[in-house]
Amino acid sequence: MAELQNSAIFAPRVIEEIQAKAESGLYAIRGFGTLRERRWPTFDDLTFLPCSLTRIPLEGYREKCSTKTVLGTRFAQKPIQLDIPVMITGMSWGALSYNAKVALARGAAAAGSSNTTGDGGMLKAERDNSRTLIxxxxxxxxxxxxxxMRMADAIELTIGQGAKPGTGGLLLGTKVSDRIAxxxxLPIGVDQRSAAxxxxxxxxxxxxxxVEELREATDWQIPIFIKLGASRVYDDVKLAAKAGADVIVVDGMEGGTGASPAIFQEHTGLPTLAAVCEARSALQDIGLYGDVQLIIAGGIRDGVDAAKAMALGADACYIGTASLIALNCNKPMYEDDYRAIGAAPYACHHCHTGRCPVGITTQDPELMKRLEVEDGAERVRNFLQVMTLEIQMLARSCGKSDVHHLEPEDMAALSLEASAICGVPLVGTRKVFGH
Amino acid sequence: MVEIDAAGRTTREVNRAIRQRIAESCKEVVLRNPGARHNLAVAILEDAHIRIAGSAGYYCGGLIDGPSIEVEGSAGWGLAESMLSGTVRVHGSAGSGAAAAVRGGTVVIHGDAAARLGVSMKGGIVIVAGNCGYMAGFMAQKGTLIVCGNAGEAFADSMYATVCYVGGEIANLGTDAVIAPIDAGEAQQLEKILSTHLPATLRSTKPAAADFKKVVAGRKLWNFDKREWRTWQEAL
Structure with a gap:
């Protein structure tokens, strides 16, 4: 009997998807971000080249390596001053629970960093617990x-989001509780589809x-960020700079979301690695690199990713999904509740259901109790601090007394594509391919 | 009453002068030579009357909470956008996105309004004595939108709970917009709003309240339902 063979085109997962659409009449909506195996170059395609004979390293645990981060020096009277270059990205109260928002604010403040409001506006408790609030x-x-707006330390004018550029937010009716409505x-329980x-x-x-209106409204005191979902990054960054941004945020396709059509998460936008390189090139080509600060976001997992992004040109990084994981997202606990929504620990992307087993992406009062604010804040603070230590370790090993001194020259590419995208030599050669 | 001459001053200087006068307890400020410049009188949070003696550009009266702003000419895009409370009155016409995302207060336009009037409005009252362009009331959430004249295409598209009234003809309704009957109580309330906010000479030329068409959301887009897929297909 001939060996049975699955189709590589119509693989079992594809067949299941087609049949699910045929039965339900619905396209897939979910949260979290792209689930694809990344066959495109990522930060993992780069390696640092620490000092040996040609460079002098700093002592890893002794010599100073500054992490102070200043954002908004172009026009604002009061630029943001952070102790560390890792910030919490905008996530709405609605997508996240009240406890999650407050824990993120408190954790970021304890680490000397910032957090950001999100669709739906500012919570009083969020302001009260933040040190720097965008x-x-x-x-x-x-x-x-x-x-x-006037209580904020910066304004972020959001044009798009990395997980779903070109479309608006989505909050399904199960999460549009009376307080969120x-x-x-909005009416309670509607499927809220935000404007694009x-x-x-x-x-x-x-x-x-x-941008001028926002500056007039805040008397030119606080920085204006412009946030872009990564698509035509090179041109978009130039236009955002022309519009008067103090800071430009570029959110790559690995960025997360509380809910969106799955196809957006999987098939739109530029990867974060490519996005930071295009953004840097754009600012260099218009002579504003350094004057306009650059924040990169989208799938940043640890200090290594952040350090590589900074070496490629970012002044700071946003984290979103990683900060929720620090709050226990996808942790193996309450496993029956994962199963009840068709998920499992490490494989839960069911933020859209509002039934988050660990109390982060829910408006259910009972589920929310599972995230204790003080414990959550402590974990967020610890994670931000460890990320910062990781960035510092790499920077010191590259001989840098300031994490912002990391540069492309500190790295080599592990693949031809990464060499071409990042403009750094391929390992084993002295060539920058594609340049 | 104090006068501020905008001629020769930057927008920043003009707005600072307006705020300074109000902080000095001046309850009425007249802005001369506005020159249709953008961002005049934005984010004013005090109870004062600001009269702009001419036309204004984009975002006039944007992000305000409390004042009364009067534009003697016309206004550009985004008039009174995101206002929380107060009154913005334009004697001429208004550009696109007038009263965008307002959460409260009253916007009165004596002339016509261009496209996307009251887009994403979240409260308040918006009155246009003349006609309005296409997609008025798009994604409007709460509040009352009144057009005494004719409404352009795709009127009241994809709304949540805003209630619209049109005195003239509607070119066509937007997705999920439906005509609803007006009862006597509503007509009385509508008349009260119109007679309160429109000058008598202007009100007298407009239809009787009972003759207005009322437009609300059909609620088919509020929650996804595969049985309504054609509505969604057109909406999306």
Whole structure:
């Protein structure tokens, strides 16, 4: 009997997906971010080249290596000053529970870092527990409030998100509780599909005026960030700089989300590694590299990823999913509750259901109790501090007394593609391929 | 009452002068020579009357909470965007996205409004004495949107709980927008709003409240339902 063989095109998973669509009439919506095996170059395709004879390293546990991070030096009267270059990205109260938002704020503050509001506006407890709070202005304008804006340390005008560039937020009705509905001026229980475009400007020229409005509203005191989902990064970064951004955030395709159509997470946008390289090139080509600070986001897992992003040109990194994992996302506990929503520890991307077993991406009061704010804040603080120590270790080994002095020359590429994308030599050669 | 001359000053200087006068307890500020510049009188949070003696550009009265702003000419895009409370009155016409994302207060436009009037509005009252362009009320969430004249295409598309009234003709309704009956109580309430906010000479030229068409969300887009896939296909 001939050996049975699966189709590589219509593999079992593809067959299941087609049949699920045929039976339900629904496309797949889920949270978390891309699940694909990454066949494209990532930060793992780079290796650091620590000092030996040609460079002098710093003592790993003794000599100073500054992590102080200043953002918004271009136009703002009061740039942000952080102790570390790792920040918490914008995630909404709605996608996240109240406890998760407060734990992130408190943990970031304890580590000397910042956190960001998200779709739906600012929570009082979030402001009270933050040291540096960035106020997101999103296309939906849910919860927009000038008083909150003026309590912020920076404004982030969000154009897009790495997990789903070109589309708006999504919060399914199970998470639009009475409190969330009130905050967002929505009927309780609707499937909230946020706008993809801002309601009062369309293109980059209008955005110049919008940025001026935000500056006028805050008396030119605080920095204006412009956040882009990574797609046409090179041109978008130049346009954002032209619009007057103090800081540009580029969010790569490995970025997470509380909910979106799965196809966006898997098939749209530029990988984070490519995004940081394009962003740096864009700022260099218009002579604003260093004047406009660059934050990179999207799948940053540890200090190694962050250090590589910084060596390629980022001034700081955002983390989102990693910070939720620090809060116990996907941890093997409450396993029956994972199973009840068709998930399992390490394989849960069911944020969209509102039934998060560990109390992070839920509005259910009972589930939320599973995330204790003080414990969560401690874990976030620890994780941010360890990430920072990892960046410092690599920087010192490369002879840098400031983590911001890391540069492409400190690395080599482990693949031809990474060499071409990052402009660093391929290991075993002295060639930068594609340049 | 104090006058501020915008001629020769930057927008930043003009707005600072307005705030300074209000901080000095001046309750009425007149801005001369506005020159249709952008971002005039944004983020004013005090109870004061600001009269702009001419036309204003984008985002006039944006992000305010409390003041009364009067534009004697016309206004550009994003008039009063994200306002929390107060009144913004335009004697001429307004550009696209007037009253975008407002959460409260009242916007009154004596002339016409361009596209996307009241887009994503989250509360408040928006009144246009003339006509409005396409996609007025797009994704509007709460509040009341009133157009005394004709409404453009895709009116009230993809709304949540905003209630719209149109005195003239509607070119066509947007996705999930439906005509609903107006009862006597609602007509009375509508008349009260119109007579309160429109000058009598202007009100007298507009239809009677009972003759307005009321438009609300059909609620088919509120939650995904595969049985309504064609509606979703068109909406998306």
């Amino acid at each position: 106020y997101e202005v999103l296309p939906s304008r849910y919860g927009i409030n000038i008083h909150h 009130e905050q967002r001026d 475009r801002h309601p009062d400007f369309l293109g980059p020229d209008d955005m110049i005026i919008k």
